[in-house]
Amino acid sequence: MSRAYYAAPIKNFLATEESKIIGQLTRSHGQDLMHTQTIAWEYQIRYLQQELGKAENQGWIFFEFMIPRMGRRADVVMIVSGIIFVLEFKVGASVYTYADRAQTAGYALDLKHFHSGSHDKYIVPVLISTEANEPELAVEFNDEDVSNVICTSGDGLFRKIRQVLDKKPSQDFDIHGWSISSYKPTPTIVEAAQALYAKHSVIDITRTEAGGENIAVTSSRLFEIIHGARVNKRKVICFVTGVPGAGKTLVGLNIANQHANPDDDEYSVFLSGNGPLVTVLQEALARDLYANERARGRRELSKQDARRKVESFIQNIHRFRDESLKDKSKPPEHVAIFDEAQRAWNIEQTAKFMRNKRGISDFAMSEPEFLISVMDRHEDWAVIIALVGGGQEINVGEAGIGGWFNAIQHTFKHWQVYCSPNLLTGEYIRNGIDANSIKDFEQEPSLHLSTSMRSFRAEKLSSFVHHLIDGNASAAADTFKLIAPYFPIVITHDITKAKAWIKQKTTANRRCGVLASSNAIRLKAEGIFVKNTVEPEHWFLAEGNDIRSSSFLEDAATEFDVQGLELDWTLVAWDADLRFIDGKFQHWQFKGSNWQARRQLENRRYLENAYRVLLTRAREGMIIFIPKGNVADETRNPEFYDGTFQFLLSCGLREL
Structure with missing residues (x-):
């Protein structure tokens, strides 16, 4: 059970002196321990021993449980009646901030996706802000069996746990087998760099x-x-x-x-x-x-x-x-x-x-x-x-x-x-x-x-994109069959539907964003301005409620902004610069007020590689938006887009 600093059956935890638990946590921590951390542990132990003594005393409890992908540790993980509760304490906090809720939900989602023992379990993220008001919020589970974040000051914690147990009756499972089951973390390059800088080994985060x-x-x-x-x-x-x-x-x-x-x-x-x-x-x-x-x-x-x-x-x-x-x-x-x-x-x-x-x-x-x-x-x-x-x-x-x-x-x-x-x-x-x-x-x-780690759901995504860019619908469709159950890709003519779909998919610490080719000039008519300059540090790092964030879905990034970086979900806007007509891709460039054919092979290759970059930035899934065009605008003739849309359907993608 070395993935946690302290692990024990709840009944043993209740019978153990606080000082002994602190001692084990301190020994496991092993480096540069801050006094504030010890104080936080003391609060968590006293609170949980008091509350667990009144209510549930069956199950297991883990302190400082390692969470894959982020190289970080959840404050407490409790397993009660076959359901995993992930507890994040914010001692002294009087509000439930966006960042704290995203962090807590992120721990739960990362356990679900990257810890093989948790793939088929119900997981409940719980944020405990000790000085906040006690909100009334119904517990709802998504299609991955992860609930919304339960926010509590602590007073109503076990009442809410009981509600979950009544709502989702489950079965106990082998705790030891669960605890030693394999991790498959695939962090973004930003998360990986942060973990390395915090002195985690490369093995911890891969x-x-x-x-x-x-x-x-x-x-x-x-x-x-x-x-x-x-x-x-x-x-x-x-x-x-x-x-x-x-x-x-x-x-x-x-x-x-x-x-x-x-x-x-x-x-x-x-x-x-x-x-x-x-x-x-x-x-x-x-x-x-x-x-x-x-x-x-x-x-x-x-x-x-x-x-x-x-x-x-x-x-x-x-x-x-x-x-x-x-x-x-x-x-x-x-x-x-x-x-x-x-x-x-x-x-x-x-x-x-x-x-x-x-x-x-x-x-x-x-x-x-x-x-x-x-x-x-x-x-x-x-x-x-x-x-x-x-x-x-x-x-x-x-x-x-x-x-x-x-x-x-x-x-x-x-x-x-x-x-x-x-x-x-x-x-x-x-x-x-x-x-x-x-x-x-x-x-x-x-x-x-030799092994791609970019997308934990679709290691064959690169092969699919390769066949797609080559114009080989049959090979692309065969490859997409292998990834479709784990890596959804849909297409639409409606940008509003596209944004709503991707927003619904992006929860907790997941990021989404709009991507488009740097020469997708006529997407301007759809509200996508590729000539606007994005600030990468804000686009990739700002919280989702910040208008500069990728997840706000207002600023589109191009291949030059995102090469080497990743998002969890992407909205790829496809313009008429790369259009599928008469059984093959045509390569165009918008200059002045007109489309001009790309004659040089090298320029064609740059365009193909631009779309190759855009289509391989997602880690969990994407939606491709292709405009309908407008017969009244010769630069957006529907014929520029229809062939591409039909070609993508023939590659196995479905229309939203």
């Missing part, structure tokens, strides 16, 4: 089956390579590949977080050219750091200090590049992790940027070549970890992995290369590479992440 093992093996091998490079004074570059959603970014963050101290011999930095991802991660970690310091009674750290501390190990790659241009000395980090390395700029795009934005007219290096040159300033050793995705290039001028190998072959032959065997396939390098031309080259199978 699947205990193939996905988690894969990440652990890859991380362990990279740590070995880093340590070996330092000991043997070598310069090494590692290419890590993985299927979409397999956890490449998580591997990089894990390494950077383990060596985030500038005094560390293997000091590391996580670099990404994905501006929204960097912004969201920095803000999320800074908020956590600031809140945790405040909770410990430490007020020396300001919000700005927290941001600076986080920014030291998660940086925008362009900032790193610009600082290295100004300062020619060796960087403080010996290890640089480049996320989405295939998106680094080629020599033409880099030279254009340097000329137009930095006033440097003679710059003649690609971004990969320059970045390697920066790390090569170390005289003794250095490691570059290049995290490589496939099939999601969405910007002009991206060099692909060939840009990195060209730099190694022509300028940095003294660098040792480790790469996943998968890197050599056409999925990652379109024109192939000559590995024999690299002096020190070694294939390393552990550097490929």
Whole structure:
């Protein structure tokens, strides 16, 4: 029962002295215990011993029970007559806040989804705000057998528990078997980063089956390579590949977080050219750091200090590049992790940027070549970890992995290369590479992440989207049959219905949002403005009742805003830029006041990848909105949309 700090039958809990329970909780906690936490435990123990002594004394009780996905612990879990009650205490609170209700409901939903022993159980989230009024609210269960949040000051707790037991008669089950049943947590990248920063291990927050093992093996091998490079004074570059959603970014963050101290011999930095991802991660970690310091009674750290501390190990790659241009000395980090390395700029795009934005007219290096040159300033050793995705290039001028190998072959032959065997396939390098031309080259199978963890309900979502974008309705329909029971996807012509459907699906700590292609200009007629700028830190992090939040469903995000990030539920708005006509997709671009055909293959591929990104952001399900069009508006001719709608129906999707 190690998933809880304290676990016992309720009758044993009632017979145990408070001091002994506190002692066990303290020993299990094991680190940096705050006085406020001890006070909270004392209150919870006294209250529950008093109330349980009057009422239910059968069943089990768990204090500080680990909740999968979030890497956090519920205050108390009680199992009474076969029903799981998740109790969250807010001692001294006089209101039931939106955030507290979402947190409590989130614990219940995460148990339901990620803890195999809880899949078929009734689960009741209970928020106890000790100074609040006692509300009267009926207990209702959703179709997943999770109830709405019961709010109580504590006075009516056991009356409400009795109401639940009368409403949902259940059967006792094997508590030991339940407690040791497998966890399959699949956190969002934001939640994973927060858990890592709070010093949870990568195993705590990833699947205990193939996905988690894969990440652990890859991380362990990279740590070995880093340590070996330092000991043997070598310069090494590692290419890590993985299927979409397999956890490449998580591997990089894990390494950077383990060596985030500038005094560390293997000091590391996580670099990404994905501006929204960097912004969201920095803000999320800074908020956590600031809140945790405040909770410990430490007020020396300001919000700005927290941001600076986080920014030291998660940086925008362009900032790193610009600082290295100004300062020619060796960087403080010996290890640089480049996320989405295939998106680094080629020599033409880099030279254009340097000329137009930095006033440097003679710059003649690609971004990969320059970045390697920066790390090569170390005289003794250095490691570059290049995290490589496939099939999601969405910007002009991206060099692909060939840009990195060209730099190694022509300028940095003294660098040792480790790469996943998968890197050599056409999925990652379109024109192939000559590995024999690299002096020190070694294939390393552990550097490929083969299991997607993006959606706990639909690991085959990526395959479905691949067939859909290819225009292969038959293959898409066959794949969708496998995921439909667990990952609902519906389509509609009605944006109002679409928003109502997704709102109904998004409860507790779940997030939803409107997504659209950056060139979906004519969605403006439907109230979707892709030219509006979203603030990623608010769009992804603000509570659902904040108008800046994705869940408010007012601001649409594009492929540039969401690549590398996720939502639980998505509303994908599909415009006429990618339209299915005469048995195949046509590629269009809206310029000025008209649609123009995309002639260049590369531009067509960017558009397809944009929709590939949009259609793979959901973790639990999505709705696709396709306008009906308007015969009076030649830019929204119904013929632009009808074929796409019918094609999606032929892929197995149903109309709402």
